[in-house]
Amino acid sequence: xxxxxxxxxxxxxxxxxxxxxxxxxxxxxxxxxxxxxxxxxxxxxxxxxxxxxxxxxxxxxxxxxxxxxxxxxxxxxxxxxxxxxxxxxxxxxxxxxxxxxxxxxxxxxxxxxxxxxxxxxxxxxxxxxxxxxxxxxxxxxxxxxxxxxxxxxxxxxxxxxxxxxxxxxxxxxxxxxxxxxxxxxxxxxxxxxxxxxxxxxxxxxxxxxxxxxxxxxxxxxxxxxxxxxxxxxxxxxxxxxxxxxxxxxxxxxxxxxxxxxxxxxxxxxxxxxxxxxxxxxxxxxxxxxxxxxxxxxxxxxxxxxxxxxxxxxxxxxxxxxxxxxxxxxxxxxxxxxxxxxxxxx
Amino acid sequence: xxxxxxxxxxxxxxxxxxxxxxxxxxxxxxxxxxxxxxxxxxxxxxxxxxxxxxxxxxxxxxxxxxxxxxxxxxxxxxxxxxxxxxxxxxxxxxxxxxxxxxxxxxxxxxxxxxxxxxxxxxxxxxxxxxxxxxxxxxxxxxxxxxxxxxxxxxxxxxxxxxxxxxxxxxxxxxxxxxxxxxxxxxxxxxxxxxxxxxxxxxxxxxxxxxxxxxxxxxxxxxxxxxxxxxxxxxxxxxxxxxxxxxxxxxxxxxxxxxxxxxxxxxxxxxxxxxxxxxxxxxxxxxxxxxxxxxxxxxxxxxxxxxxxxxxxxxxxxxxxxxxxxxxxxxxxxxxxxxxxxxxxxxxxxxxxxxxxxxxxxxxxxxxxxxxxxxxxxxxxxxxxxxxxxxxxxxxxxxxxxxxxxxxxxxxxxxxxxxxxxxxxxxxxxxxxxxxxxxxxxxx
Numbered sequence: 089x090x091x092x093x094x095x096x097x098x099x100x101x102x103x104x105x106x107x108x109x110x111x112x113x114x115x116x117x118x119x120x121x122x123x124x125x126x127x128x129x130x131x132x133x134x135x136x137x138x139x140x141x142x143x144x145x146x147x148x149x150x151x152x153x154x155x156x157x158x159x160x161x162x163x164x165x166x167x168x169x170x171x172x173x174x175x176x177x178x179x180x181x182x183x184x185x186x187x188x189x190x191x192x193x194x195x196x197x198x199x200x201x202x203x204x205x206x207x208x209x210x211x212x213x214x215x216x217x218x219x220x221x222x223x224x225x226x227x228x229x230x231x232x233x234x235x236x237x238x239x240x241x242x243x244x245x246x247x248x249x250x251x252x253x254x255x256x257x258x259x260x261x262x263x264x265x266x267x268x269x270x271x272x273x274x275x276x277x278x279x280x281x282x283x284x285x286x287x288x289x290x291x292x293x294x295x296x297x298x299x300x301x302x303x304x305x306x307x308x309x310x311x312x313x314x315x316x317x318x319x320x321x322x323x324x325x326x327x328x329x330x331x332x333x334x335x336x337x338x339x340x341x342x343x344x345x346x347x348x349x350x351x352x353x354x355x356x357x358x359x360x361x362x363x364x365x366x367x368x369x370x371x372x373x374x375x376x377x378x379x380x381x382x383x384x385x386x387x388x389x390x391x392x393x394x395x396x397x398x399x400x401x402x403x404x405x406x407x408x409x410x411x412x413x414x415x416x417x418x419x420x421x422x423x424x425x426x427x428x429x430x431x432x433x
Numbered sequence: 434x435x436x437x438x439x440x441x442x443x444x445x446x447x448x449x450x451x452x453x454x455x456x457x458x459x460x461x462x463x464x465x466x467x468x469x470x471x472x473x474x475x476x477x478x479x480x481x482x483x484x485x486x487x488x489x490x491x492x493x494x495x496x497x498x499x500x501x502x503x504x505x506x507x508x509x510x511x512x513x514x515x516x517x518x519x520x521x522x523x524x525x526x527x528x529x530x531x532x533x534x535x536x537x538x539x540x541x542x543x544x545x546x547x548x549x550x551x552x553x554x555x556x557x558x559x560x561x562x563x564x565x566x567x568x569x570x571x572x573x574x575x576x577x578x579x580x581x582x583x584x585x586x587x588x589x590x591x592x593x594x595x596x597x598x599x600x601x602x603x604x605x606x607x608x609x610x611x612x613x614x615x616x617x618x619x620x621x622x623x624x625x626x627x628x629x630x631x632x633x634x635x636x637x638x639x640x641x642x643x644x645x646x647x648x649x650x651x652x653x654x655x656x657x658x659x660x661x662x663x664x665x666x667x668x669x670x671x672x673x674x675x676x677x678x679x680x681x682x683x684x685x686x687x688x689x690x691x692x693x694x695x696x697x698x699x700x701x702x703x704x705x706x707x708x709x710x711x712x713x714x715x716x717x718x719x720x721x722x723x724x725x726x727x728x729x730x731x732x733x734x735x736x737x738x739x740x741x742x743x744x745x746x747x748x749x750x751x752x753x754x755x756x757x758x759x760x761x762x763x764x765x766x767x768x769x770x771x772x773x774x775x776x777x778x779x780x781x782x783x784x785x786x787x788x789x790x791x792x793x794x795x796x797x798x799x800x801x802x803x804x805x806x807x808x809x810x811x812x813x814x815x816x817x818x819x820x821x822x823x824x825x826x827x828x829x830x831x832x833x834x835x836x837x838x839x840x841x842x843x844x845x846x847x848x849x850x851x852x853x854x855x856x857x858x859x860x861x862x863x864x865x866x867x868x869x870x871x872x873x874x875x876x
Contacts, residue, residue, distance in 0.1 A: 206778045316549045320537040385551035386538040
């Protein structure tokens with residue numbers, strides 16, 4: 089095996105990622121960090137939960153991504169009366185040649201890129217319909233399991249306001265999301281560019297990066313490359329220590345052994361449940377994408393730190409004391425990262 | 434796969450070279466620090482051995498020993514803790530050369546059952562950055578700062594040794610040319626000692642004489658207890674010094690230090706009288722007053738017993754009792770036996786003939802018998818002679834034996850004489866001394 093082929097694959101990864109970012113930024117003004125996080129999660133094989141106030145371009149962002157990737161794209165507007173079968177599909181009676189038979193009618197879940205808009209407006213039962221698809225890339229209906237065609241990428245949006253009539257996502261559902269990114273209001277310059285660019289006669293258009301016929305294969309190839317990135321043992325240890333540090337000391341589910349990072353007082357006070365091992369997986373996979381974007385084939389501490397907040401913030405279940413004191417997950421994770429610096433010898 | 438293997442082998446080879454260099458530096462560092470502390474301890478012990486009382490020296494010696502052991506143990510632990518394995522060296526090189534954990538990842542790559550297809554890329558990238566992590570860049574061959582500490586400690590030790598060896602002693606007249614042949618003739622003076630006496634203006638025997646007349650010296654000069662143990666509680670109280678353990682390790686060490694730097698004051702009894710930073714004037718004053726007091730109370734003693742400071746000093750230099758005598762301090766006393774006329778000729782009878790004493794008349798003449806006494810004293814003050822003589826062969830031991838089995842052989846008035854009993858007499862002079870002190874005619 090020569091080094092040229094993998095080296096070229098790394099360079100191609102960087103090039104594709106750059107082109108995707110450029111195309112997205114032709115439509116999405118600002119939010120470069122959010123775009124990068126979405127692309128990182130996409131190539132790491134995860135799903136993204138986007139939380140933002142209305143009108144900040146969440147839906148536009150996901151739809152543009154589908155167009156740029158040139159993959160099959162579906163959108164589901166979650167409402168309170170949405171049923172699981174409306175997502176996964178259902179069996180219907182079809183009369184053919186004089187005979188009636190049940191046929192499975194695939195729902196909007198059977199796509200490559202799925203936009204689950206305002207996912208918290210659906211009932212938990214409907215939300216949970218996504219669980220199997222997100223985790224195992226399959227759907228089971230009427231006793232029959234149907235495989236989803238890779239790549240499968242769910243982008244769910246979440247409205248933090250207008251909480252009346254909404255159903256907060258259960259922890260199991262939240263844990264399925266690779267990243268949770270927060271889309272805030274644009275700054276003054278971006279705001280001016282947004283209102284100026286979207287009120288003209290011509291709308292901004294994007295060009296697909298992949299050809300339609302080989303888009304899925306190319307994406308899968310890139311995802312495979314990400315998993316080939318090398319990780320040193322001490323970095324695996326570092327990621328594991330970060331995840332362990334999010335567990336409160338008095339948690340009955342946490343092992344009693346000491347952690348590499350000393351327990352943080354605020355973690356113990358404000359966190360009910362810490363991150364699951366999925367958080368650690370997200371740390372390493374996200375770090376691998378960052379390493380490839382930097383032209384490296386091995387990860388570093390910085391790569392892990394860059395993805396720590398989006399990978400862990402939705403996995404920390406805060407208690408009422410945190411709500412009362414105005415503590416959010418981001419500040420707690422930053423404290424953990426600060427305490428973990430002593431491991432970076 | 435061959436490329437990966439070759440690349441990994443090269444990386445491994447370089448890491449091993451870097452590891453050897455780093456661990457060697459660590460070992461050197463620990464050795465230098467431990468050595469410098471040990472040398473500093475030795476310097477302190479040398480200084481305190483020359484200036485401190487035996488008790489103080491004993492405390493410092495044991496403390497120094499404990500500190501030295503602790504330092505040695507700490508050096509071993511330090512080296513062990515900082516001893517690097519290959520993984521640690523890889524991480525260190527990553528950090529120093531900013532290789533973004535490439536080396537650490539490569540080191541782990543050997544242990545992975547299925548190498549990634551990106552491994553060749555990592556090897557190629559690491560070797561391409563090879564100049565950044567050359568061993569000479571990460572661990573350059575420079576003299577560690579701890580070596581400077583060792584040099585400073587050695588300088589301190591050398592300075593202490595030179596200062597103490599060349600420390601100004603109480604001045605005394607240079608040796609006369611007539612005395613040296615006499616000493617040589619009797620064979621009681623080593624060539625080295627004779628040469629030192631003739632060459633240098635500093636007379637160390639003067640300091641010995643000075644100390645020999647101090648109360649502490651008297652207290653610690655019991656021939657039964659040659660190790661320096663105080664003779665009586667009263668004398669110990671006069672000296673203001675605690676009792677010392679005879680033949681103890683620290684005492685022997687202090688004695689060895691004195692023998693190395695100041696052979697004339699190497700006796701344990703004399704060491705007991707020393708205190709840190711006592712001025713020479715104070716010692717001289719106390720010695721002179723003590724000598725005068727003793728001269729007034731113990732008249733008609735042997736020349737060696739009377740005013741040992743003045744006599745010993747003059748004897749050691751010139752071999753003449755009268756030539757170096759301090760007339761000012763002794764003129765008011767009746768020394769009798771140490772008069773210039775004593776011992777004229779070859780007969781010791783004149784030593785105790787008061788009528789023959791005519792101070793200042795014949796004292797300038799060197800007499801063979803007096804030269805014998807001189808040589809005897811000088812030989813007793815020589816460390817080499819003391820070391821050569823076995824304990825049983827020392828005059829002090831002989832005197833002790835005589836005291837035990839034949840009190841009649843020694844005059845009663847010689848018993849309290851500390852100045853003589855402190856002196857170690859070579860075996861070949863033992864009979865002569867016994868003859869002199871028992872007033873018997875020589876055969």
